Amino acid sequence: MSINPRTIRWGILATGRIAENFATDLALVEGSELVAVGSRRLDAANEFAERFGAARAHGSYEELAADPEVDVIYVATPHSRHLDDVMTCLEGGKHVLCEKPLAMNAADAETMIAEARSRGLFFAEAMWTRTNPNIRRMLQMIRDGVIGTPLQVRAELGYAAEAEKTRMWDPELGASALLDMGIYPLTFAFLLLGEPVSIVAAGVLSDQGIDVNAGATLTYANGAVANIAWNQVAWSDNRGTIAGDAGFVEMTSRFHEPTGFSVTRGDQTETYEEHVIGRGYSHEIIEVADCLREGLTQSALLPQDESLAIMKQLDEILRQLGVTPR
Structure with missing residues (x-):
């Protein structure tokens, strides 16, 4: 995918509170623009797009992933949906920044990482702490x-x-x-x-x-x-x-x-x-945009292998606590 060196065009998948925070900070980042939002309810997408200045609203995640004007998608759904939603975006040829944690378990995280690597697409966990x-x-x-x-x-x-x-x-x-x-x-x-x-x-x-x-x-x-x-x-x-x-x-x-x-x-x-710019999400937005302009598929600040290693630690802790694997 060809990336405009001046403007990175973002899509936001989902319209909840975390998506609102992200969109608010995105508006503070020069060279990044919110162009589309996707929701499973078109009315919710329209309302979000109007509030945050997105040019287009999509009534499904699949439509957002297929939008040719979007370079990268921020996945803002709960982690129980991350595997399905990230795979939809990657299959649509979109770079992805996925809200933390990457998945419900390490196996699902590995699946997403492998898919992104096989397609040569950027993929990172939105662990904003790392970019603060x-x-x-x-x-x-x-x-x-x-x-x-x-x-x-x-x-x-x-x-x-x-x-x-x-x-x-x-x-x-x-x-x-x-x-x-x-x-x-x-x-x-x-x-x-x-x-x-x-x-x-x-x-x-x-x-x-x-x-x-x-x-x-x-x-x-x-x-x-x-x-x-x-x-x-x-x-x-x-x-x-x-x-x-x-x-x-x-x-x-x-x-x-x-x-x-x-x-x-x-x-x-x-x-x-x-x-700190805005609430702090701005810094992960800047990092992703810089990586895309440089043609990178990973961020040194948000490395996939470390996200996976932490996901494995989460699995182990849940096992020790007696939480049933999901």
Whole structure:
């Protein structure tokens, strides 16, 4: 597919809250344009297109995937639909940015990655935390040795999700506090410490078998440990810290979308703030657009192999929690 070097033409698949957030930030990115939206209900697509300035609205995902004016599609459906919806887009010849987590399990994620690679199409998980400029600067400073060797990571994310929010509690819609919230502290630990050598998880399930309140301890070959927690029943402080043998870093709440961070060494604390465009989705939009202009099918910030590795960790944690595979 030929890409205009000046403008990347986006389609958004689905019209829920996350799609609204994405579309709002997309409007802030120079050189990227929302040209089409797809929904299973044409009236919903029309309303979304009018609100966010898309030229065309499609009453099916298949129509969006077939739109010749669209370069790349942001898949904003719940993760229970990702396999079907991503495959529809790839089969339509479209590059894809898929909302996290990539899938319900690692096997489905592997299927999507293999399909994208076989077609020579760009494919990435929309893990916006990885593209946040504060996360990126923090990681670079830690690589440069600002706190010595990182040996302890702590991160948690959670809030009390009302029971009437169906998707968060319905197993058929992929409900899982781990998949919704836990993927963030898990990704945070991966970015800092890499692949663990062991994972030990424990938690509480709902009466429908959904993990709603849980945590895990991960250990690493160099002796580092990560303690992470997630839930959808209580209000967490949503902070992240990294302790090294020469100091520690604390991310502002919420750690996965920080507006700054602090570094403490001895009795000295310094704060850092990198500008975040809009809510922060803008930075993954910029990254995808840059990759497409360069003809890349993967992003160095959103690597497929790492998304798959984390998906396998999610599978293992769910297995330990006793959640039935879906």
